[in-house]
Amino acid sequence: xxxxxxxxxxxxxxxxxxxxxxxxxxxxxxxxxxxxxxxxxxxxxxxxxxxxxxxxxxxxxxxxxxxxxxxxxxxxxxxxxxxxxxxxxxxxxxxxxxxxxxxxxxxxxxxxxxxxxxxxxxxxxxxxxxxxxxxxxxxxxxxxxxxxxxxxxxxxxxxxxxxxxxxxxxxxxxxxxxxxxxxxxxxxxxxxxxxxxxxxxxxxxxxxxxxxxxxxxxxxxxxxxxxxxxxxxxxxxxxxxxxxxxxxxxxxxxxxxxxxxxxxxxxxxxxxxxxxxxxxxxxxxxxxxxxxxxxxxxxxxxxxxxxxxxxxxxxxxxxxxxxxxxxxxxxxxxxxxxxxxxxxxxxxxxxxxxxxxxxxxxxxxxxxxxxxxxxxxxxxxxxxxxxxxxxxxxxxxxxxxxxxxxxxxxxxxxxxxxxxxxxxxxxxxxxxxxxxxx
Amino acid sequence: xxxxxxxxxxxxxxxxxxxxxxxxxxxxxxxxxxxxxxxxxxxxxxxxxxxxxxxxxxxxxxxxxxxxxxxxxxxxxxxxxxxxxxxxxxxxxxxxxxxxxxxxxxxxxxxxxxxxxxxxxxxxxxxxxxxxxxxxxxxxxxxxxxxxxxxxxxxxxxxxxxxxxxxxxxxxxxxxxxxxxxxxxxxxxxxxxxxxxxxxxxxxxxxxxxxxxxxxxxxxxxxxxxxxxxxxxxxxxxxxxxx
Numbered sequence: 001x002x003x004x005x006x007x008x009x010x011x012x013x014x015x016x017x018x019x020x021x022x023x024x025x026x027x028x029x030x031x032x033x034x035x036x037x038x039x040x041x042x043x044x045x046x047x048x049x050x051x052x053x054x055x056x057x058x059x060x061x062x063x064x065x066x067x068x069x070x071x072x073x074x075x076x077x078x079x080x081x082x083x084x085x086x087x088x089x090x091x092x093x094x095x096x097x098x099x100x101x102x103x104x105x106x107x108x109x110x111x112x113x114x115x116x117x118x119x120x121x122x123x124x125x126x127x128x129x130x131x132x133x134x135x136x137x138x139x140x141x142x143x144x145x146x147x148x149x150x151x152x153x154x155x156x157x158x159x160x161x162x163x164x165x166x167x168x169x170x171x172x173x174x175x176x177x178x179x180x181x182x183x184x185x186x187x188x189x190x191x192x193x194x195x196x197x198x199x200x201x202x203x204x205x206x207x208x209x210x211x212x213x214x215x216x217x218x219x220x221x222x223x224x225x226x227x228x229x230x231x232x233x234x235x236x237x238x239x240x241x242x243x244x245x246x247x248x249x250x251x252x253x254x255x256x257x258x259x260x261x262x263x264x265x266x267x268x269x270x271x272x273x274x275x276x277x278x279x280x281x282x283x284x285x286x287x288x289x290x291x292x293x294x295x296x297x298x299x300x301x302x303x304x305x306x307x308x309x310x311x312x313x314x315x316x317x318x319x320x321x322x323x324x325x326x327x328x329x330x331x332x333x334x335x336x337x338x339x340x341x342x343x344x345x346x347x348x349x350x351x352x353x354x355x356x357x358x359x360x361x362x363x364x365x366x367x368x369x370x371x372x373x374x375x376x377x378x379x380x381x382x383x384x385x386x387x388x389x390x391x392x393x394x395x396x397x398x399x400x401x402x403x404x405x406x407x408x409x410x411x412x413x414x415x416x417x418x419x420x421x422x423x424x425x426x427x428x429x430x431x432x433x434x435x436x437x438x
Numbered sequence: 439x440x441x442x443x444x445x446x447x448x449x450x451x452x453x454x455x456x457x458x459x460x461x462x463x464x465x466x467x468x469x470x471x472x473x474x475x476x477x478x479x480x481x482x483x484x485x486x487x488x489x490x491x492x493x494x495x496x497x498x499x500x501x502x503x504x505x506x507x508x509x510x511x512x513x514x515x516x517x518x519x520x521x522x523x524x525x526x527x528x529x530x531x532x533x534x535x536x537x538x539x540x541x542x543x544x545x546x547x548x549x550x551x552x553x554x555x556x557x558x559x560x561x562x563x564x565x566x567x568x569x570x571x572x573x574x575x576x577x578x579x580x581x582x583x584x585x586x587x588x589x590x591x592x593x594x595x596x597x598x599x600x601x602x603x604x605x606x607x608x609x610x611x612x613x614x615x616x617x618x619x620x621x622x623x624x625x626x627x628x629x630x631x632x633x634x635x636x637x638x639x640x641x642x643x644x645x646x647x648x649x650x651x652x653x654x655x656x657x658x659x660x661x662x663x664x665x666x667x668x669x670x671x672x673x674x675x676x677x678x679x680x681x
Contacts, residue, residue: 155629159645162628177542181551183576183623191545278571278578278622280629284645298646303626303662359647 005029034233035240036221038415042112043219043240044247045105051248052102053207057200059095060144067147069193071186074149075274093263094255099141100266101255103289106134114320115341117329118220124321126213131318133206140199141287143192150271151281157184157192159284163297166307183277223415224329232415283358291355292348296391298359299384301374309388316395323395325403333409337402344394347387354384551575556681558673561617569633571622574680578622578630579668580641581678584652588639589615592653595638601656602664609653609664611672619678620654621668626661641665 007028009015018025066085068077081088110130113119119127146157161184165175180187218227227233234240258265266288270281286294293310300306316323331337357363359381367378375381412418557574559581564570569582584592592606610618622630629645636642637658638651648659655664670680 155645159627159629162626165628177546179547180545181547181576185576187545187548187551277576278573278630280632280644282644284629298660301660303660306660 006032031235031237031241033215033236034218034227034230035236036219036227036232036415037234037239038221038223038418039219039240039243040222041243041247042108042116042222044244045109045112047240047244048105048248048251049102049109050207051251052098052105053200053203056095056098056102057204059091059098060197060200062091063095064193064197067193069147069190071149071189071275074147074189078148090259093259096267097255097258097263099144100258100287100289101251102137103141105251106137107289110134110317111345114344115331116220116222117224117324117326117331119321120324120329121321122217123213123220126210126217127321128318129206129210129213131314133203133210134317135314136199136203136206138290140196140203141289143196143199145287146189146192147196148271149189149275151273151275151279152268152271152284154184154275154277155280155284156286157188160286161188163307163310166304168304185277220329221415222330222332223412223418224332225411225413225415228414228416285356288352288356291353292351292391293355295351295355295380295384296388299354299381299388309392313388313391316392320395320399323399325400326406326408327403328408328411330411333411334402334406335409336406340394340398340402343390347390347394350387351384351391354380354387359384556679558677558679560676561678562676566616572680574621574668579680580618580620580622580633580654580665582618582620582633584616584618588652591639592651592655595651595653595655601662604653604655604664606653609655609667611670614672617678618652618654619668619670619680620665622665624648624661625656625663625665626659631665 005025005028007018007025009018009024014024017023063081066077066081066088068074078092081092083089085091113127113130142156142160146153161175161178164178165171167174176182178188179185180191218233221227268285273281285291293313296313297306297310300309326334326337328334331341357380359379360375361380362376362378363380363383364378370377372382555575557572559572561581561583564581564583566583567585567588569580572579572581589606592609596605606615609620624631624643624645626643626646626648629643631641631643631648631650633641636649638649640650640652640654640657642649643659643661646660648661649657650661650665651657653664656662668680670678673679
């Protein structure tokens, strides 16, 4: 789709370099990449995510200059960064809130991909690489949260590493291997620091593959219709550098609002207490971006099955391209799918709320007292079960069946057709032969 | 001896065409290399490979070594080349595994961590009905001096519907029913259960709501197992060695 290169070296030195390392050509072609002309603001989150990754790496490398990855020194070194290092507070708050911003953007990016069918042929590998990035992000975020070595760090690490212990036979030895001891301790912290530094660069590597896989079929677009001609596209620069730039600017406003006005808003006060292996905090919760998965873990009354449900919920996303039977990419033309998708988004949000509450808490305190099986019917446990079931049904039942049963709306002939014949902007008479106008 | 078929404009073939070729018959195995000597010209030879149809391949020239005959050796049999490929792959995998192991095993508990494997504890410090938490291998160990009432409750539930059935007698050393020594780590996801809480008067885990009784047996909640017992031995009536 990218077509032939339009780069013509103008100076002697450019010609000299172009025959040896065509890096300028590479950059020019990248900026010149033909991009569908109808991308909306949901498409700016790719650029926003690149911005987040760079922010996290830059602030992270700086924090590592002042941080000490030992059980004795970690907590104090973080306080040292916060109190003594010049602008240390700013850099740490950018890094800590940056993780949340990164996940916010990635969730929007993923929901956008699901809504517009961006995972469907020929973009399955693009989607899979995105899921690999997401998995690496989760591992990185989890290990990063351990580094301040507060109570939440320690007990979060304990709970999550114990999850692996649920595996039959090999579980306990793997857990010991991960810990480097018989509990989370100094060796654990040290290796988590090492890996937390490594993984972002692996993410950057997979991002390169992700963009490569994007540039083979080219961008999907809100209509889901393939690009038919040059008239359907515009060069990436300046059209989308400007649009992405504006998206990033708006995103940075939100980012800055957290960093400067509520820097601990997404953290947990218990993490300002140094880690104590003998006392578990009253209420352990992961960061908000893991809450839906945490809710699934707790909704299942069996340890191993709970762990499988949690990992399975992420596994669903990996196989989504092969579960979807619909030939129509964009849900804009799928009236039923649109509704189920909306419920799916709500289900994810409600699972997140469930993950933040104690399983036995009642969501309707005035009700309650009616016990169903092992928990109160009005407890968050049952809410998580109902919406957890929907989560899985959405992938396993709804998505495959809907593609076979649903009657989609007619899709436009090309990207340009709906743009030029939009009923709200073009008089009825003019819409009859829009192609002649274009 | 072989008959030469001309399969291209190869110089060797063109020259060899007019002469006799000497091909050692024992080397006619598919996949094998053959040294072909041109008779009458001292020290002139070239190398060829015998393919599965029994043809001698020299660049793009095929020399039929047994015209009209059956294949020299069956294509289904593992040939010498397959053997070399498999042997090389196996050696490589073995080598990678041998090199990988130190890089994997380095993450297991180190020597000094293992050296801290046992501690001694003086039981006279614990009051009746009290629990003392000792740190062993980085984990909390509960040392609980149980009251007769707590012991009786635990024994009474020996045949209740238990998830991980164990009698109270299996949970302590013989004749030491008052001393319950457990690893204070919830068998669900590793939190430290709170002493004296929960409806069975044992422990309650604040993380995911597992409830243990006064023998440390799981009674309710997501945990699959009873609280684990560490290896321990009574050195005297008031001294216990854990680990």
